[in-house]
Amino acid sequence: MKRKSLGMGGQFDDWEVGEDYECVKILGQGSYGAVCSAIHKPSGKKMAIKKMDGVFEDEVDCKRILREINLLRKLQHPYVISVFDVIEPKSHETFDTVYLVLELAESDLKKVIKSAIHLQIKHIQTVVYNLLCAVKYLHSANVIHRDLKPANVLVNEDCSVKICDFGLARSITGVESASMLLNGRKFNKDDEETKAEEAEHDVILQGTEIAKIHYKDNLNQDHEDATMNQMNELKLDELGKPKSEEEKKKEISKKLIRSKDARKNMKRELTGHVVTRWYRAPELILLEKDYGPAIDMWSVGCIFAELLGMMKESAPTYLDRKPLFPGKSCFPLSPDKHAKEERKGFPFSKNDQLAVIFEVIGSPLEEDKSFVTDQKALEYLEAFPARPKTDLHQLYPGAGDEALDLLNRILVFNPYFRITVEEALSHAFFKKVRKPEKEVNSEVQIQIEFEKEHLDRKKLRQLFLEEIQFYKTQKQNAAAHQH
Template identity: 65%
Template sequence: MRRGLNINQFQDWQCGQDYELVKLLGTGSYGQVASAVHKPTGKKVAIKKMDNIFDDEVDCKRILREITLLRRLRHPYVVELFDIIEPADVDKFDTLYVVLELAESDLKKVIKSAIHLQLKHIQLVVYNLFCAVRYLHSANVLHRDLKPANILVNEDCSVKICDFGLARSIAGVEQASLIIGSSKRFGKNEENSMRTDENHEEVTLKGTEPARLHHQDQTVEELKKEEEEKGADTTPTSQMTEAQKRQEMTKRLLKTKDQRKNIKRELTGHVVTRWYRAPELILLEKEYGPAIDVWSVGCIFAELLGMMKESAPTYLDRRPLFPGKSCFPLSPDHDSKSVDNRHGFPISTNDQLAVIFLVIGTPNEEDKSFVTDQKALDYLNAFPNREKVDLCTIYPGAGEEAIDLLHKILVFNPYFRISLDDCLEHPFFKSMRKPDKEQKATEGVHFDWEKETMDIPKLRQHFLEEIMYFKKLREKGAQ
């Protein structure tokens, strides 16, 4: 141990001979994180200690999911998993030590600090973040909990997405986007008709590979890719106005409402920290996709713009864009005294959707066309009309390009929300794009055990497989 270190805080840590613990960095529901040095190489690392990992099956599978994802993901802006320390007793261990890449800080700490950011710093951080998220989506992975605390950051504005406990591989999950995507799926063309197996585990188009996540969610910007599938009497998408594209997508959403409503729910809705949670998650839509992470990045983007001196004179004046204090129906405000007389829903000015509508305005019928549940529609109709706010008034120093991008991200209907590819192609990032940063995954991530109900011995075996993977790497490196 290093001189001056409080030894007592690490007295129950068992990290073996290769690591020297330096400083306790944080404690939370997940466990503890400490900085350390890998003695054979002198490399600075972070060690995440998780106790009693087998006490709860849901939490245990989250930990397993995180380490198996991180072992497979390789991108400069995704935190790297270096090692999983082998336990002394492989048959009875219940504590896990995961060795991760160490970063200087995270965006939550940066936002709470007294420093101000310039627009060029924000551009670089958000661009790097979009590159990382695009890589995840190309690997069929949704992060599902993007927020400032889960974005590690270094002084050079490089980011490291971390905390994949709520992330999911979406490979094999039935996607409403495939139902919506092709006009030939309504009896006009059997060759490309949609095929779904009896267990709803995989949806493909005949003659194609299983759909990859990065092109499963179709936005209005991507309608142009379907021109070859349209009849000769159809107006080419390239000649459509933005309003016409939205109308076309609205027709598809309304036409497929019953099909989408009957999708077997395979992804939980209670994900993403409230302030960064997309409307489709709040409304408990059965199907959601990459657009939820795009929304979360937009909320982070807005918070970073709030760090400009023109936006907030001091760090004490900063605030998240959507600081809701409740989220009906997942976590309603039980103290709300006001009730909508038509539908009986509690109305709170601090409700997450109410806070969102104060900024982006109350959705119109076109905006609500993706919603499949009638109760959710009744809930939306209970909100008073609000006009969209010009974000220039909130972030006066951001400039036209930043505000234009933010407006296109913070869109209520996920099918109208800008795609990740279009985010990267936006003029706001024109001066800093680099092909090596925008790499996609070479293969998707899928877990055979994701839908299994596993007992402790089975879970322990999966952990041991991951631990032994790193043990073999160390042995191979020592040869």
């Protein structure tokens, strides 16, 4: 039934949301369609309805929408948005609009950053901690979000968060990864059973086996002590002495260099053009075939930096706030067509995404580049002028040593040296807000069954109807229990 919204100038005339929902107000619009707030009439609950038009026009977009619905049905965590319903269309044969009914949050971080409010460090600790708890859950389920940015982190007044928009997310269950090569394991391509078994045990991707590498700059004595304690817990080497951070780093670097050819020849199982440019990790910019959960950690670091930018000491007014890495182009996916300069045969612009990143984190050293498999990418990196690391205290004067130490460990060029989600959660910055009971792992390794199938429109339509049927059955069962 087309529902007219009284007094809204008929803006919901073409929203076919059925009898159970009443649309209230448009909350946002984008390339995917629109989101409105709504009332679920039987329960009186406030909801959000995401309307996606013309879903079968483009098969790539269609698969994204289907992937999002499929993943959200399987992901169950208080900090991941939950789907309440997928509204059944009038015609199963001809529908081309999908309505996703989601829980409603008060705002998102993009709106919060653009607002006039200032944040204190305790707010930032809570929001980032909650975000990391959500990311830990996703990664333990073998899901990489791949598009974490402020607009995709919904937030409530109590600083609880809900990660949303899983259109670019991927399940990495069963994806061959470089960390397996580094551990000396190689798949026997013919042995599917071994492959499945190995994948089950080992799809701990990039960044999870990283030695605790800590950067000494700006560390106060407390950090030095904490670092020593952690180092003492590291495995002892052959001589029975703990390995230093630098030794660990060199060891990983050597393994990366030795496994270069094998990593280079890995099948590309994950696509490259993901994550909004400003939040895109270096390994994605350099089109590495093998990337893992470390890309989400980089995005979390960029969001964390923007929240630190909301402290009064960081920016006098909200108009002075800006993202940490606001690149205007991103070679080779979206190069600057008007670049005036060429360096080593590459168009060079100081607004290029990597140039903007190196202005802050400094130019990568040789061992930092050890993960890069593509010769062209290595030549491209050579084209950047040497840059020293920026002291983050200058950018975020009120943030304090602990916050900046954590940020320094997240924004690391080499994904194998980047801090993992578990390491981040146990960082001293969160000691006042940490609640280990919130740091739950998923009990299941999530898989998207249709990911590797060729899907024509008929099959896609059938898969949407299966998702819709799941919620319909759920409602019928709930109604039966009530009677």
